[in-house]
Each structure stands twice: as structure tokens, then as C-alpha cells.
Amino acid sequence: MFSFADTRYNRQVVMPEWGMEGQDKLHRARVVSIGAGGVKSTLLMALVAAGVGRLRIIEHDHVELSNLNRQLLYGTDDIGVAKVQAARRRLVSLNPECDIEAIERRVDAASVHELLDGYDIVVEGGDSPAGRNMINEYCLARGVPFVHASAQFSYGYVCSVVPARQTACFACYFPHDYERAEHTGPVPVNVLATSVAGTLGAAEVLKYLMGNVESMFLNRRLCFSSLLLSGEFVVEDTPRRPDCPVCSKWYV
Numbered sequence: 001m002f003s004f005a006d007t008r009y010n011r012q013v014v015m016p017e018w019g020m021e022g023q024d025k026l027h028r029a030r031v032v033s034i035g036a037g038g039v040k041s042t043l044l045m046a047l048v049a050a051g052v053g054r055l056r057i058i059e060h061d062h063v064e065l066s067n068l069n070r071q072l073l074y075g076t077d078d079i080g081v082a083k084v085q086a087a088r089r090r091l092v093s094l095n096p097e098c099d100i101e102a103i104e105r106r107v108d109a110a111s112v113h114e115l116l117d118g119y120d121i122v123v124e125g126g127d128s129p130a131g132r133n134m135i136n137e138y139c140l141a142r143g144v145p146f147v148h149a150s151a152q153f154s155y156g157y158v159c160s161v162v163p164a165r166q167t168a169c170f171a172c173y174f175p176h177d178y179e180r181a182e183h184t185g186p187v188p189v190n191v192l193a194t195s196v197a198g199t200l201g202a203a204e205v206l207k208y209l210m211g212n213v214e215s216m217f218l219n220r221r222l223c224f225s226s227l228l229l230s231g232e233f234v235v236e237d238t239p240r241r242p243d244c245p246v247c248s249k250w251y252v
Contacts (some may be wrong), residue, residue, distance in 0.1 A: 008097070009051055009167070022210040027053040032116055033059050034107050034135065035125030036087040038189060039149050039156070042198025043123060043182035043205075045073065048091045051207060054099045055079040058115055059084040060106040061204050070191040088154070091136035103226045107131070120207055123201065124170070129177045136170035139163060140250040145208055145247070148173070149201025152187040155225040159203045160216045167218040168240040169247040193224040200224075 012018045029052050030235060033040055036059040047055060063071075063078040063086055071083075078086040088102040107115055108131075116122060116138060124135050124146045132148075139146045145162040161169050170177075200222060207216050221236045240247060 008095070012050065017212075018210070023051060024194075025210050026051045026206070029121075029189055030056075031121055031123065031205060031209075032058065032119040033123040033125065034116075035123075036071075036073060036083050037061070037067070038191075038194035038200045039151055040232060041073040042089075042195045043149060043202045044091060044198075045094060046199060046202035047205060047233050048053045048095045048100070050202075051095065051145040051174065052098060052205075052209070054068045054101075056115075056119065057084050057100045057104065058103045058105060058107055059087065060104060063222045070189060072191070072195070072196040074239060082219065100111060103182075109134060116144070117142070119144070120186070121205055123205065124148045132170055132177065133198040136161070136246060140247055147201050147204040147208075149197045149204070150195040151193035152189050154190060154193050155223065156193050156200075157221055157223055158200040158204060158217055160208070160218055162208075162213060162216070162218055163247075163250065165213070166240065168238050169244065171246040172241045172244050173221055173238050175241075181244045183210065190226075196224055196226055234251065 009023055013020050015022050031052050033044060036044060036057050061083050063074045063081050063083055065079055073087045073090050076222040082104050084104045088100050091100050105111060112134060122135065122139055122144055124132060135146065135214060139161060140163050143163045145160065147160045149158045150156055159173050161167055204216055219239050221238045223236055224233045231247060
């Protein structure tokens, strides 16, 4: 059992639903995140603060001024710096007990196995629907769970895919995105939407790592709005499509 002599985690290990056993599971966990942008900023900070033992961050972009309204990992001094390096520096400062690896690369068909193999769960990301479809296919083929958390305007979505349970996949959750090959470009978004999505996405990761799979958003999608919209949280049932052109290839 991992030792917590410095009391870094004392406020969470006293929670009955968390405990020392849960903290030990987090310490032994391996998480890989594709991207370190707006939603991922809050998500990664939550995972590191909670004590996830090993985290690999894959990001090819550099910090820009226009990122700073919502990408809370970065500050003005980071403009022009590789996001993955600035993110690692900030996260190590937050919790040096976590093993954080920064990889400045783009995940593509040639590198996906090299970059993602060996991790317990994937935090999905991509700069195009085609990229997300690629991660969906990889995780289904390898039987690796992944979490999707996204935000745009003042709303967002959170859902998870656990191939071992033959749950709905990305193409089931977002059939129109699956069919669309190209990204539509930068979208309007604010820090409230990205932070809410990131926090809820981190919750999905922590649920899985601590064995609370039943409470994850599987075959259902959590949708929320913030700021200028209704402020509501809605859970949409999204069962697996028997005729899904993607997961039907892998689920028997």
C-alpha cells in the first residue's frame, strides 16, 4: 500500500467512497491524454491533484494569446512555448509525486500504437473528427477504455467508452461527427464550459481507475450548458447502435 505520510491526500482518503485503497489504485494508474488544451487543462490538473501515478501528455501545439481565456494550465509568460512543456512544468509544480511525461508530437495512424499502448485509460482528443475516429478505432481494437469531454460556446458533453462492456462508441454517441472528416475550425468557447467539461471528464477517469465503472456515463451522454444558456444538466440515453459501422466490427 502506498504511503501518504505528507498528508497531501488526507482530505480525500478520509472519504468512505475513496479511502486509502482508492488512493493506492490512483497511485498505480497509468493515464494518457491526447491534447492539453481548454478542457484538458482543468481535467489534467484534477487528475494530478488527485494523485494519479503516471500521466503521459501528448500535444503538438504551442501556447497562443487566444488560448488564455480558457486554458488554465498556461499564463502569459508561456506564450510561444510548447504546450506540453508548459503543461508539465505547471503540473509538476502542482504535484511532484506524479510521474508526468510530456511528448511533443501529433498522434496519427503511424504513431498511435507507439504513443498509446500500455495505458489503463485514454483521455480522448483530436484536432479533427477523423482524429477522434482513429482513437475510437484504436481503443475498440485494443479493448482500452476512453473518456470524451468537449465544450463549445457555453455547452459541452461528457461520455465514456468501455470496450470490455461493449458500450456505445464514439460513432454511436456522435454519428454526424463520425461521418464528417474535417474539423470546422476554431469555435467560440468560454472558460466556464471548458472547466465544467474538464472536471466532469476527470470524474469519469477517476471513477474507472477506482473501480466505479457502474457510475460512469456509459451508453448515455451528460450534456450541460453554462453562462448564457439554461444552466441545466441533462443525461441523454445513447445506446449502442447495432448497425454501427465501427464498433460492430469489434463487438461479437
